Amino acid sequence: MPLTRYRFRSAWLLGAPAPRVFAELVDLANYPVWWPDVRSVSRVDERTAELVCRASLPFALRLRMTRVEQDERAGRLGVALTGDLEGSLTGHVQPCADGTWLEIAQHVVVRKRLLRVLSPVAHPVFRVNHAAMMRRGLHGLRARLD
Secondary structure (H helix, E strand, C coil): CCCCEEEEEEEEEECCCHHHHHHHHHCHHHHHHHCCCEEEEEECCCCEEEEEECCCCCCCEEEEEEEEEEECCCCEEEEEEEECEEEEEEEEEEEECCEEEEEEEEEEEECCHHHHHHHHHHHHHHHHHHHHHHHHHHHHHHHHHC
Protein backbone atom coordinates (compact mmCIF):
# COMPACT_ATOMS: atom_id res chain seq x y z
CA MET A 1 0.00 0.00 0.00
CA PRO A 2 1.45 3.42 -0.92
CA LEU A 3 2.55 5.50 2.06
CA THR A 4 -0.03 8.18 1.22
CA ARG A 5 -2.88 5.70 1.81
CA TYR A 6 -4.18 4.91 5.26
CA ARG A 7 -6.65 2.39 6.62
CA PHE A 8 -7.74 2.87 10.20
CA ARG A 9 -10.07 0.83 12.39
CA SER A 10 -11.32 1.81 15.82
CA ALA A 11 -13.67 -0.01 18.18
CA TRP A 12 -15.26 1.93 21.02
CA LEU A 13 -17.33 0.60 23.92
CA LEU A 14 -19.75 3.29 25.08
CA GLY A 15 -21.93 3.04 28.18
CA ALA A 16 -25.04 4.57 26.61
CA PRO A 17 -27.92 3.16 24.55
CA ALA A 18 -27.33 2.81 20.81
CA PRO A 19 -29.99 5.40 19.79
CA ARG A 20 -28.29 8.03 21.94
CA VAL A 21 -24.85 7.19 20.52
CA PHE A 22 -26.23 7.30 16.98
CA ALA A 23 -27.82 10.71 17.63
CA GLU A 24 -24.49 12.15 18.84
CA LEU A 25 -22.63 10.76 15.84
CA VAL A 26 -24.96 12.33 13.28
CA ASP A 27 -24.90 15.71 15.06
CA LEU A 28 -21.69 17.00 13.45
CA ALA A 29 -22.28 20.56 14.61
CA ASN A 30 -21.60 19.48 18.21
CA TYR A 31 -18.38 17.55 17.55
CA PRO A 32 -16.20 20.48 18.71
CA VAL A 33 -18.06 20.41 22.05
CA TRP A 34 -16.88 16.90 22.92
CA TRP A 35 -13.98 16.18 20.53
CA PRO A 36 -11.14 18.66 21.14
CA ASP A 37 -9.37 17.81 17.86
CA VAL A 38 -12.39 18.87 15.79
CA ARG A 39 -11.79 22.61 15.81
CA SER A 40 -14.75 23.74 13.71
CA VAL A 41 -17.71 22.47 11.72
CA SER A 42 -19.57 24.44 9.05
CA ARG A 43 -22.72 23.06 7.51
CA VAL A 44 -22.73 23.28 3.72
CA ASP A 45 -26.10 21.65 3.03
CA GLU A 46 -28.39 18.90 4.35
CA ARG A 47 -25.82 16.15 3.68
CA THR A 48 -22.49 18.00 3.77
CA ALA A 49 -20.29 19.72 6.35
CA GLU A 50 -16.77 21.12 6.34
CA LEU A 51 -14.55 20.32 9.32
CA VAL A 52 -11.20 21.60 10.47
CA CYS A 53 -9.32 19.04 12.56
CA ARG A 54 -6.01 19.34 14.34
CA ALA A 55 -4.56 16.65 16.57
CA SER A 56 -1.07 16.68 18.13
CA LEU A 57 0.99 17.69 15.10
CA PRO A 58 1.28 21.36 14.07
CA PHE A 59 -1.04 21.28 11.06
CA ALA A 60 -4.77 21.26 10.47
CA LEU A 61 -6.76 19.11 8.09
CA ARG A 62 -9.66 20.62 6.19
CA LEU A 63 -12.23 18.01 5.30
CA ARG A 64 -15.57 17.99 3.54
CA MET A 65 -17.82 15.18 4.78
CA THR A 66 -20.79 14.19 2.63
CA ARG A 67 -23.26 11.73 4.12
CA VAL A 68 -23.83 8.72 1.88
CA GLU A 69 -25.57 6.47 4.43
CA GLN A 70 -27.55 7.08 7.61
CA ASP A 71 -29.61 4.08 8.70
CA GLU A 72 -30.36 4.21 12.41
CA ARG A 73 -32.29 0.93 12.40
CA ALA A 74 -29.27 -0.92 10.95
CA GLY A 75 -26.86 1.23 12.98
CA ARG A 76 -24.92 2.27 9.88
CA LEU A 77 -23.33 5.58 8.99
CA GLY A 78 -21.19 6.43 6.00
CA VAL A 79 -19.55 9.56 4.66
CA ALA A 80 -17.41 10.42 1.67
CA LEU A 81 -14.38 12.54 2.50
CA THR A 82 -12.77 15.15 0.27
CA GLY A 83 -10.28 17.91 0.92
CA ASP A 84 -6.92 17.29 2.59
CA LEU A 85 -7.91 13.62 2.84
CA GLU A 86 -10.00 11.78 0.28
CA GLY A 87 -11.84 8.54 0.89
CA SER A 88 -14.53 7.15 3.15
CA LEU A 89 -15.50 6.76 6.76
CA THR A 90 -18.04 4.23 7.98
CA GLY A 91 -19.50 3.61 11.39
CA HIS A 92 -21.48 0.70 12.77
CA VAL A 93 -23.42 1.24 16.01
CA GLN A 94 -24.52 -1.96 17.77
CA PRO A 95 -26.26 -2.43 21.12
CA CYS A 96 -24.39 -4.71 23.52
CA ALA A 97 -24.72 -5.83 27.14
CA ASP A 98 -22.59 -2.92 28.42
CA GLY A 99 -24.19 -0.22 26.26
CA THR A 100 -23.09 0.28 22.66
CA TRP A 101 -20.28 -1.04 20.51
CA LEU A 102 -19.11 1.41 17.82
CA GLU A 103 -16.84 0.30 15.01
CA ILE A 104 -15.25 2.97 12.82
CA ALA A 105 -13.39 2.32 9.57
CA GLN A 106 -11.53 4.97 7.61
CA HIS A 107 -9.93 4.49 4.20
CA VAL A 108 -8.19 7.63 2.99
CA VAL A 109 -5.58 9.00 0.62
CA VAL A 110 -3.60 12.08 1.64
CA ARG A 111 -4.19 15.04 -0.69
CA LYS A 112 -2.60 17.86 1.32
CA ARG A 113 0.70 18.56 -0.43
CA LEU A 114 2.86 18.93 2.69
CA LEU A 115 1.61 15.62 4.10
CA ARG A 116 2.14 13.83 0.78
CA VAL A 117 5.75 15.02 0.76
CA LEU A 118 6.30 13.98 4.39
CA SER A 119 4.42 10.66 4.21
CA PRO A 120 7.38 8.47 3.17
CA VAL A 121 9.25 9.33 6.38
CA ALA A 122 6.41 10.45 8.67
CA HIS A 123 3.93 7.63 7.96
CA PRO A 124 4.35 6.06 11.45
CA VAL A 125 4.08 9.47 13.12
CA PHE A 126 0.86 10.21 11.23
CA ARG A 127 -0.57 6.88 12.42
CA VAL A 128 0.29 7.70 16.05
CA ASN A 129 -1.22 11.18 15.62
CA HIS A 130 -4.43 9.64 14.30
CA ALA A 131 -4.57 7.15 17.20
CA ALA A 132 -4.20 10.01 19.70
CA MET A 133 -6.99 11.95 18.00
CA MET A 134 -9.30 8.94 18.09
CA ARG A 135 -8.48 8.29 21.76
CA ARG A 136 -9.43 11.87 22.62
CA GLY A 137 -12.62 11.45 20.61
CA LEU A 138 -13.50 8.31 22.55
CA HIS A 139 -12.89 10.01 25.92
CA GLY A 140 -14.85 13.09 24.86
CA LEU A 141 -17.82 11.08 23.62
CA ARG A 142 -17.86 8.96 26.77
CA ALA A 143 -17.91 12.12 28.91
CA ARG A 144 -20.68 13.65 26.78
CA LEU A 145 -22.82 10.51 27.09
CA ASP A 146 -22.41 10.28 30.89
